[in-house]
Amino acid sequence: MIAPGPVRALCEAALARARSHADVTLAEVRWVRQRRESIRVLDGAPEGVTRAGSAGFAVRLIAKGAWGFACTPVAAEAAVLAMVDDALAVALASAPLLVRRVAFPPRDGARGRYETPVVVDPFSVPLDRKLEDLTAPVSALLAGGPPIRSAEAWMTFTRVEKLLLTTEGADLEQRLTYGGAGMQAIAVGDDGRAQRRSHPASAGFEQLQAGYEVVARRELLANADRVRAEAIELLGAEPCPAGAREVILGSSQLALQIHESCGHPTELDRALGFEISLAGGSFLQPPMLGAFRYGSPLVTLTADSVAPGGLGTFGWDDEGTPAGKAPLVLEGVFVDYLSSRETAASLGRASTATVRADGWNRLPMIRMVNVSLAPREGTLEELVADTADGLLLDTNKSWSIDDQRLDFQFSCEVAWEIRRGKRVRMLRDARYADVTPRFWGSCNAICGPSEAQLWGLSTCGKGDPIQAMQVAHAAPPARFTGVEVGHS
Amino acid sequence: MSAAALAELIGAALREAGEPEAEIHARDVRRGYARFAVGELCQHMQLVEPACTVRVARGKRVGEASTTALDPVGLRAAIEEATRVAERVPEEPAFPGFAPPPSAEPTLPRRYAESTARATAEERVARLEPVLRAIRDAGLVASGALETRVEHEAVVATTGLRRHHSGTVAAFRVWALERAGGPGAAGHGNATSIDVDALGLAAETERAIRDARAGRDPGGIEAGEHDVVLAPDAVAELIEWLAMIAFGAREIAQGTSALAGRLGEAISGERLDVRDEPLGALSLAGPFDREGTTRAAVTLLERGVARGALTDRLWGSRVGSPSTGSAHPPSAFEPGGIGPTALVVAGGEAESEAELIRQAGHGLYVRRLHYVNGMLEPRRAVMTGLVRDGAFRIEGGALGRPVRSPRFTDSVLEAFARCEGATRARTLIPNWWSAAGSVAAPAVLLRRLRFSAGSR
Numbered sequence: 012m013i014a015p016g017p018v019r020a021l022c023e024a025a026l027a028r029a030r031s032h033a034d035v036t037l038a039e040v041r042w043v044r045q046r047r048e049s050i051r052v053l054d055g056a057p058e059g060v061t062r063a064g065s066a067g068f069a070v071r072l073i074a075k076g077a078w079g080f081a082c083t084p085v086a087a088e089a090a091v092l093a094m095v096d097d098a099l100a101v102a103l104a105s106a107p108l109l110v111r112r113v114a115f116p117p118r119d120g121a122r123g124r125y126e127t128p129v130v131v132d133p134f135s136v137p138l139d140r141k142l143e144d145l146t147a148p149v150s151a152l153l154a155g156g157p158p159i160r161s162a163e164a165w166m167t168f169t170r171v172e173k174l175l176l177t178t179e180g181a182d183l184e185q186r187l188t189y190g191g192a193g194m195q196a197i198a199v200g201d202d203g204r205a206q207r208r209s210h211p212a213s214a215g216f217e218q219l220q221a222g223y224e225v226v227a228r229r230e231l232l233a234n235a236d237r238v239r240a241e242a243i244e245l246l247g248a249e250p251c252p253a254g255a256r257e258v259i260l261g262s263s264q265l266a267l268q269i270h271e272s273c274g275h276p277t278e279l280d281r282a283l284g285f286e287i288s289l290a291g292g293s294f295l296q297p298p299m300l301g302a303f304r305y306g307s308p309l310v311t312l313t314a315d316s317v318a319p320g321g322l323g324t325f326g327w328d329d330e331g332t333p334a335g336k337a338p339l340v341l342e343g344v345f346v347d348y349l350s351s352r353e354t355a356a357s358l359g360r361a362s363t364a365t366v367r368a369d370g371w372n373r374l375p376m377i378r379m380v381n382v383s384l385a386p387r388e389g390t391l392e393e394l395v396a397d398t399a400d401g402l403l404l405d406t407n408k409s410w411s412i413d414d415q416r417l418d419f420q421f422s423c424e425v426a427w428e429i430r431r432g433k434r435v436r437m438l439r440d441a442r443y444a445d446v447t448p449r450f451w452g453s454c455n456a457i458c459g460p461s462e463a464q465l466w467g468l469s470t471c472g473k474g475d476p477i478q479a480m481q482v483a484h485a486a487p488p489a490r491f492t493g494v495e496v497g498h499s
Numbered sequence: 500m501s502a503a504a505l506a507e508l509i510g511a512a513l514r515e516a517g518e519p520e521a522e523i524h525a526r527d528v529r530r531g532y533a534r535f536a537v538g539e540l541c542q543h544m545q546l547v548e549p550a551c552t553v554r555v556a557r558g559k560r561v562g563e564a565s566t567t568a569l570d571p572v573g574l575r576a577a578i579e580e581a582t583r584v585a586e587r588v589p590e591e592p593a594f595p596g597f598a599p600p601p602s603a604e605p606t607l608p609r610r611y612a613e614s615t616a617r618a619t620a621e622e623r624v625a626r627l628e629p630v631l632r633a634i635r636d637a638g639l640v641a642s643g644a645l646e647t648r649v650e651h652e653a654v655v656a657t658t659g660l661r662r663h664h665s666g667t668v669a670a671f672r673v674w675a676l677e678r679a680g681g682p683g684a685a686g687h688g689n690a691t692s693i694d695v696d697a698l699g700l701a702a703e704t705e706r707a708i709r710d711a712r713a714g715r716d717p718g719g720i721e722a723g724e725h726d727v728v729l730a731p732d733a734v735a736e737l738i739e740w741l742a743m744i745a746f747g748a749r750e751i752a753q754g755t756s757a758l759a760g761r762l763g764e765a766i767s768g769e770r771l772d773v774r775d776e777p778l779g780a781l782s783l784a785g786p787f788d789r790e791g792t793t794r795a796a797v798t799l800l801e802r803g804v805a806r807g808a809l810t811d812r813l814w815g816s817r818v819g820s821p822s823t824g825s826a827h828p829p830s831a832f833e834p835g836g837i838g839p840t841a842l843v844v845a846g847g848e849a850e851s852e853a854e855l856i857r858q859a860g861h862g863l864y865v866r867r868l869h870y871v872n873g874m875l876e877p878r879r880a881v882m883t884g885l886v887r888d889g890a891f892r893i894e895g896g897a898l899g900r901p902v903r904s905p906r907f908t909d910s911v912l913e914a915f916a917r918c919e920g921a922t923r924a925r926t927l928i929p930n931w932w933s934a935a936g937s938v939a940a941p942a943v944l945l946r947r948l949r950f951s952a953g954s955r
Contacts, residue, residue, distance in 0.1 A: 049834055051834065056589065056591055056592075057588050057589055057591065059563065059834055059835070060562060060563065060584050060588050061563045061564070061565065061829065061834065061835075062563070062564045062565070062580050062581075062584060063564070063565040063566070063829070064564070064565065064566045064567070064568070064576075064577070064580075065566070065567040066567060066568065067547075067567060077540075077543075078541065078542065078543070079543065080542070080543070080544040080545065081544070081545040082545075082546060082547055083547060084547065084549050084567045084568060084569070085570075097545045098545065100545075100620055101543045101544065101545055101620045102543070104543070104619075104620035104621045104623075104624045105533075105540045105543040105620070105624060107624065107628075108535075108539055108540040108624055108627065108628060108631060109539055109540070110537075110538055110539040111539070137587075138584065138587040138588070139587060142588070142589070160753055160754045161752070161753040161754070197753050197754060197755060199754035203754070203759070203760060203878065204878060205753075205754045205755045205759075205877070205878050207755070281680060282680050282681070283537065283679060283680045284536055284537045284640065284642065284676070284678075284679030284680030284681075285536040285537060285541060285542075285680070286536070286680075287536060287642035287643075287674050287676065287680070287685075288534060288536065288642055288643050288644050288672055288674065289931070291869070291887075292679075292680040292681055292682070293680060293681065294681065294682060296680070296681045372546055372547060372548060373546075374542055374544055408874050408875065409872040409873075409874035409875045409883065410870075410872055411870045411871065411872045411883045411884055411885070411906075412870055413869060413870065413885045413887075413904050413906075414869050414870070414885070414887050414904075415681070415682050415904075418885065418904065418906060420883050420906060420908065420951075422874070422875050440875070440876055442875065442883075442908075444906070444951065475532075475534055475542075475644055476530070476532060476546070476646075477931075499875035499876040499879075499881040499908070
């Protein structure tokens with residue numbers, strides 16, 4: 012049992028309270044407990060060792076056709092009953108402003124339990140060992156001194172335990188464990204120009220749903236010399252020349268590309284206009300389903316909440332929909348959305364199981380799961396060898412895309428110029444810009460399964476108030492033509 | 500729980516633990532959040548956000564633990580967890596100890612309004628009803644949010660430190676849209692105050708409707724340099740990013756900040772003055788940071804010259820200066836650390852945006868920016884972003900045809916060196932990604948900001 016007995020009893024009491032109100036037609040009571048450890052070593056000294064805990068209850072309900080939501084951290088019957096009353100009051104107050112009553116398709120509730128397979132429980136590993144696993148790579152990054160100005164390594168582990176009980180009969184327990192480790196070096200030249208090089212990715216993409224074994228998998232120490240050397244080499248590199256080029260995106264950069272230009276625009280709440288107050292809308296509108304050419308025929312992108320190790324993997328989403336796998340873009344054609352029960356029903360479809368909240372005190376909403384590019388064939392080196400004149404861009408540095416998810420510009424920590432199938436020189440401050448369907452439509456090669464690394468991000472921001480969610484992307488390096496590149 | 504009761508609770512936990520060196524910071528936030536979209540109130544939430552961070556020191560070894568359980572059992576568990584960490588981590592030689600009590604409590608402008616603290620779900624609905632009706636009657640689609648928030652904060656330490664504060668925030672954001680979720684014209688309004696009665700929902704709604712109507716059938720712009728009048732929201736977004744990449748002692752020490760090695764040098768134009776003024780009128784902040792240090796007024800850029808950096812106690816000790824009271828607690832997105840609290844950009848002489856538009860003659864007027872990113876080349880503060888919710892050509896000194904979402908990419912410091920005017924009035928803009936922090940900014944006229952064509 013994941014939820015302690017008294018917690019389950021409180022959730023049952025809250026559910027009974029909701030059932031007792033004649034106006035309530037649906038109620039979901041959830042309990043969430045989170046535990047997090049974050050360790051950061053900066054220039055040889057611990058910059059922060061933090062252990063965080065969070066626990067509480069929430070209820071989402073429909074009364075008189077309107078949603079209500081309330082929450083409490085207090086594990087006492089009076090508190091959870093008051094929480095239900097608060098949510099009911101919010102729903103009843105909101106009902107007069109409805110244009111349409113909430114249409115929530117009924118379903119029998121599922122019962123079950125899901126737990127992340129963990130080899131080594133990260134919360135059982137001694138702190139000394141964790142510090143050692145970070146201090147060694149930082150020392151290696153700093154070895155030799157200038158022009159390396161600063162070096163940093165970090166690891167984060169999160170455990171989320173939750174119980175969902177609903178008036179439909181759902182009784183679902185889940186225990187999810189996430190973690191990752193990464194590092195970076197900053198080199199500063201005599202002219203004051205700074206260059207950063209990160210491993211295994213940047214922007215927090217180093218996480219997996221796994222135990223402490225993820226640290227060994229990230230091979231920080233084994234990569235420290237390379238990272239240090241590349242940071243220094245970037246100081247003397249030429250800026251990326253401007254022009255339309257053929258580009259290969261490395262795996263972690265492609266993961267962010269998928270995230271921003273496929274993951275977010277396929278969120279159905281965005282497309283329908285429910286996310287304007289923070290994130291924006293989507294160019295992928297419902298009439299385009301099944302007909303719009305999003306990418307070249309090579310491009311298949313899938314919403315997958317069952318992929319082993321993905322941060323978007325679970326047993327059921329926070330509406331009780333079982334995890335699964337569904338194409339969003341099939342051989343270049345836009346075919347489905349990331350959806351919830353309510354939004355999918357508005358299009359006559361079934362939910363693609365994507366609804367999650369980032370904690371007990373937030374409303375569940377559509378979130379990316381593992382949105383991944385289907386691999387084709389070959390290795391990255393074979394793809395480079397097959398490129399006559401182009402660029403290989405890797406490790407994200409900056410990201411920006413418009414509120415409809417069309418016009419994007421990304422920059423990368425490192426670029427290599429490719430001539431006649433070989434990397435001939437490193438370039439700095441490379442950025443590329445394009446429009447989503449033109450870019451994906453130009454995709455002419457995708458590497459095979461051996462190159463499809465899975466990148467997990469725990470801070471995907473969405474919602475209002477904003478929520479940080481765990482998502483992931485499997486991303487085999489891929490090649491695109493006619494992409495505008497330049498430097499900052 | 501009142502702020503005084505919160506201080507009493509965490510003070511008692513600290514006494515009971517008997518730790519010789521420890522500090523507890525706690526916040527208890529209640530938020531009524533009415534989010535509307537597609538013309539109706541669709542996400543109305545009653546949120547509670549308790550948070551407590553404990554630090555325990557064993558000499559120069561410091562452990563930290565946080566909890567959402569603001570009760571004696573939860574606090575005791577967090578203290579024990581922080582103690583376990585403190586017993587195992589290496590020493591931090593620069594750790595200066597926990598903050599002492601302040602010599603005096605500063606006098607703050609009013610930060611608490613009963614009208615906001617007592618706002619109910621019914622009141623929020625009643626305030627939003629005319630907003631939704633006005634936008635619907637205009638043939639447009641409403642989206643946005645109305646929040647009423649009350650915050651209680653306290654910090655205690657074994658040094659004798661004991662401080663507490665209560666504040667309220669009311670925030671309103673509204674969009675009037677040509678279409679619900681897809682491409683189309685959009686107008687935006689927003690207002691923030693401690694007092695929900697002072698928000699002026701009708702005026703902001705009217706502004707959103709006006710811009711949405713004027714924004715229909717936008718055209719493109721030519722790639723290249725354009726003179727721009729940036730409204731306060733757009734300026735605030737740039738300055739917020741500048742703060743993230745440039746003003747912290749850590750970024751300066753690492754050499755990535757535009758201020759690194761340049762304190763006392765001109766790094767932008769004479770019209771760019773940026774200060775952090777947490778205790779001033781253009782702020783929503785309480786008097787102390789998470790360490791209990793009184794928040795200081797810090798001049799960061801003075802007439803374009805790099806003047807100062809933000810620190811907490813540890814980084815102040817490392818760089819040999821006192822803490823500026825800029826320590827922030829961890830959030831879902833960040834581990835906690837140094838940041839500004841209430842940035843204030845100096846105003847100019849212009850009486851209105853219209854005066855700047857006349858001065859510009861020809862160019863672009865930008866209401867808001869979208870998805871700005873300042874990580875391209877932080878040392879030069881090169882940023883990129885798009886415009887959103889109202890961008891218009893300036894033709895003959897007046898607003899002209901709408902333009903669609905062009906992208907700029909430029910060094911913000913270099914762009915402000917080409918600033919030729921600013922409004923006297925500033926607008927307070929809360930950070931969109933965090934409940935903490937704000938920027939008070941004027942509208943400005945920048946010459947020759949670099950744009951790409953906008954490829955949509």
